[in-house]
Amino acid sequence: MKKALIAIDIQNDYFKGGKMALHHSEQMLNQSNKLIEYANIHAYPIYIIQHIAEESSSFFVPETKGINLHPELNISHGTAVIQKHYPNSFRETTLRQELEKEGINELIICGAMTHMCIDTTVRAGADLGYMITLVRDACSTKDLEFDGNTVAAEAVQTSYMAALDGTFCQVVDTATLMQNT
Secondary structure, rough: OOOEEEOOOHHHHHHOOOOOOOHHHHHHHHHHHHHHHHHHHHHOOEEEEEEEOOOOOOOOOOOOOOHEEOOOOOOOOOEEEEEEEOOOOOOOOHHHHHHOOOOOEEEEEEEOOHHHHHHHHHHHHHHHHHHHHHEEEEEEEEEEOOOOOOOOHHHHHHHHHHEEOOOOOEEEEEHHHHHHH
């Protein structure tokens, strides 16, 4: 098995002062940086996914600071950055071709938002045949509203991890991932 790290949408708009600040975004950034360091130690390719929305979107608007990768994201010069325009990191991007070119068949995924781009990418990747490890403490989400009810971010995170684990991926925390390989 050849592994790669996929870090999704760790961009300014998801942090304090951004247009869509997430719950525990700083933890997601810190844990993602640990995963980047881990990937570098093990010589796993790293793919940074950057979402660029349409002009009419409420966040990740082109030509704004919000679309920029977080300045503390620990990526080195030459790290692959793949732009996307949909929640699925494989849709109309070069991600799959890049992974195939490198012979990668196992993905470690982190980033944001758990209930949107993480969920969609994990499911799509599983459908494409990748073995996926999702790192729960390196992902972030937000409170959601439905039918007049607020679903707390912690419940959203737990629900999505529970739904994905065992069917579409293996869900672990950063420490467990780093201890087991």
